[in-house]
Amino acid sequence: MILLPKVAQDLLLKKIAQRSNVSLFWGTTFQGFVYEGTKRTGVEVDWNGEKTTLRAPVIVGGDGVRSAIRTALQIEHRLHQYKDGYLTMVVDRPPGFEGETRYYLGRREIFGAFPVSKEKIYLFYMVPSGCLERLREGSFEQFKEKILSFHPATRSVLDAPLKAVSSWKETSYMPCFRVRCRRWVTDGAALIGDAAHAMNPHVAQGRNTAMEDGIVLAEVLEECFRKGDFSAEALSHYESRRRPSIEALQRLGDELTWLWNSGFPPVTWARDRIFRSIHCKRDLHDKILMTIAGLKESPFHLTDRWRALHLWGGLPDGPRENRT
Ligand SMILES: Cc1cc2nc3c(=O)[nH]c(=O)nc-3n(C[C@H](O)[C@H](O)[C@H](O)COP(=O)(O)OP(=O)(O)OC[C@H]3O[C@@H](n4cnc5c(N)ncnc54)[C@H](O)[C@@H]3O)c2cc1C
Numbered sequence: 001m002i003l004l005p006k007v008a009q010d011l012l013l014k015k016i017a018q019r020s021n022v023s024l025f026w027g028t029t030f031q032g033f034v035y036e037g038t039k040r041t042g043v044e045v046d047w048n049g050e051k052t053t054l055r056a057p058v059i060v061g062g063d064g065v066r067s068a069i070r071t072a073l074q075i076e077h078r079l080h081q082y083k084d085g086y087l088t089m090v091v092d093r094p095p096g097f098e099g100e101t102r103y104y105l106g107r108r109e110i111f112g113a114f115p116v117s118k119e120k121i122y123l124f125y126m127v128p129s130g131c132l133e134r135l136r137e138g139s140f141e142q143f144k145e146k147i148l149s150f151h152p153a154t155r156s157v158l159d160a161p162l163k164a165v166s167s168w169k170e171t172s173y174m175p176c177f178r179v180r181c182r183r184w185v186t187d188g189a190a191l192i193g194d195a196a197h198a199m200n201p202h203v204a205q206g207r208n209t210a211m212e213d214g215i216v217l218a219e220v221l222e223e224c225f226r227k228g229d230f231s232a233e234a235l236s237h238y239e240s241r242r243r244p245s246i247e248a249l250q251r252l253g254d255e256l257t258w259l260w261n262s263g264f265p266p267v268t269w270a271r272d273r274i275f276r277s278i279h280c281k282r283d284l285h286d287k288i289l290m291t292i293a294g295l296k297e298s299p300f301h302l303t304d305r306w307r308a309l310h311l312w313g314g315l316p317d318g319p320r321e322n323r324t
Pocket residue numbers: 028029030031062063064065067068086174175176177192193194195198199201204205206207208209210
């Protein structure tokens with residue numbers, strides 16, 4: 001299932017706003033913590049230009065990759081920016097672009113087109129962040145031509161929708177990050193989502209894991225409220241339940257980045273071979289699908305990687321184009 005994040009987010013926010021025990025403060029920016037003695041008792045925020053204090057026994061930082069709450073909590077962390085990010089745009093969905101996604105991998109090149117609604121498709125093109133300035137200084141028409149000539153099938157499908165976009169302003173650049181924190185909880189505070197553990201988007205689990213964090217943290221907090229104990233130790237049940245699967249996904253994200261984004265011929269050979277034959281090994285196919293769909297996480301062993309290469313037996317017949 002692919003959709004623009006805002007669609008799901010708006011639905012969830014609408015539901016949340018209907019709850020009588022939830023207050024939403026739109027337009028607030030975190031400024032710092034409020035203390036009573038040495039005890040952290042709330043946050044100071046800028047609320048549409050006004051300084052406001054919000055008090056709470058526990059503070060949850062879900063403020064993304066560059067989390068200001070994480071910095072204020074002085075949580076030791078490593079923020080890694082991957083070499084490659086994605087230039088993206090949303091264009092009209094052309095006739096004939098049915099339900100399937102199109103995902104093309106070349107040498108150091110990735111281009112994809114995903115249907116996100118009945119009317120729109122989402123395009124993404126891999127661009128190393130170091131090359132973005134140079135690309136944007138060049139002609140937008142040349143860039144469109146690059147997309148159209150990516151694969152024989154792209155021109156016929158994307159010619160019309162790309163004619164309707166005319167400038168770089170209609171594109172966005174999405175850099176990719178990984179965040180590793182020494183800890184996700186401290187006395188009276190916890191981090192969730194990208195603030196705690198951003199991962200490469202090849203695993204397509206950033207938002208999903210952020211929501212999963214919320215579910216687990218809510219269960220742990222219920223116990224904390226019952227006991228009136230918001231210490232790091234009490235909150236650590238949340239971290240210990242979530243960390244192993246998050247670390248496995250981060251490792252998988254890095255492995256997929258190495259394999260998919262590569263320009264090194266032996267690696268691209270292996271990658272193409274895996275893509276063309278993975279559906280022959282149904283169990284392996286389902287394992288990776290379940291992981292990337294966020295349904296079930298299973299560890300990938302050396303034998304899985306070896307089997308994925310499909311070194312014995314010919315490759316399945318059919319066009320080079322693979323559909324997933
Ligand atoms: C190219 C790309 C493709 C992706 N594809 C997928 C995918 O297919 N599936 C998937 O699950 N994930 C995907 N992700 C990852 C996903 O976008 C993130 O993991 C997800 O958005 C993290 O959610 P979050 O709520 O933790 O952080 P964010 O979405 O970054 O939200 C943080 C919020 O905090 C607010 N904020 C920041 N600082 C402050 C402050 N000082 N005060 C107040 N508020 C503040 C921000 O305004 C923002 O609203 C992708 C990411 C990239 C880059």
